[in-house]
Amino acid sequence: MLAKTNDKFVLSLKPENILKEPYNRVELLGSEIIKPTIELVYHLRVAPDSRIVLINWLLFRDDLPVIYDNQFIPYFPGISPWNDDFEYNSFSEIVNQRNHLYITQERIHIEAVGCDAQAAEKLNIPEDTPVMQITQNLMDNDDPLGMRKLYIRKECCKLTGITYLP
Template identity: 55%
Template sequence: MKKPYQRVELLGSEIIRPTIDLVYHLRIAPDARVVYIRWVLLDDEKPIAYDMQYIPYFPGITVWNDNFEYTSFSEILSQKNKLFQMQGRMNISGINCEREIAEILEIPVGTPVMQITQKILDDNEPMGYRQLFIKREWCCIRGTSHRE
């Protein structure tokens, strides 16, 4: 994002049944349970990003408490696995937002947004899946190329 957000608001945290997409991305059984966490990132009390996180449910994971704070996706997953090296795979694309995203970001349906999807893996096994939607005016992608 171009500049940091000022505040984060938890929209909800619950245990859900996985959709077909979640079964595919998390490589879980259709009858498994998934922790679903939703956040909105705000600047000047206006929404700038919508963050949805999906983690296969396992005993001991914190689903909700009074001090629930916005933490990095990998920090949440480290509750489950402290022994192995986690790695992430990320995909960045521009999409036209659907109704749910548009309502959260307070923009018209179909407005272009940046979508960042992220999978956290341990030994090539998915531990979590995330979708982050950012208003286009808050996006900037930079890179450096190297010639060998």
């Protein structure tokens, strides 16, 4: 006999679904090709001398910065990981632009952390202020396609899910 599992939820990590109030402005802070940190080497399974595309966004509600979004995608010459208009999209939409052939899955880690100096500066809060950090790893058959880190002001964050009962 199968046991009912009432504690498995579907959770959307689109910014409009994790903010208490919607954002109304997005600012592209920049994109660059970087050398991977030890964390990126581990999570993206890339060589230490490889290159990573880093795209930074800041989402605002009026003049208040509410989400600092860092997207890390392994760099492949000749393949652009962003769309032509460089608009803000969901992370999976950006990565899937270059990966139409495979079914992808996301692994997430959600944790309250003390804000590091860079994220604190972007969110205009003191360093070590608690924020909600959501780390997403996009995978294809257990092979990493990209990683994203969202830093969300704690007073602006909410998580809501739905379960489908058997």
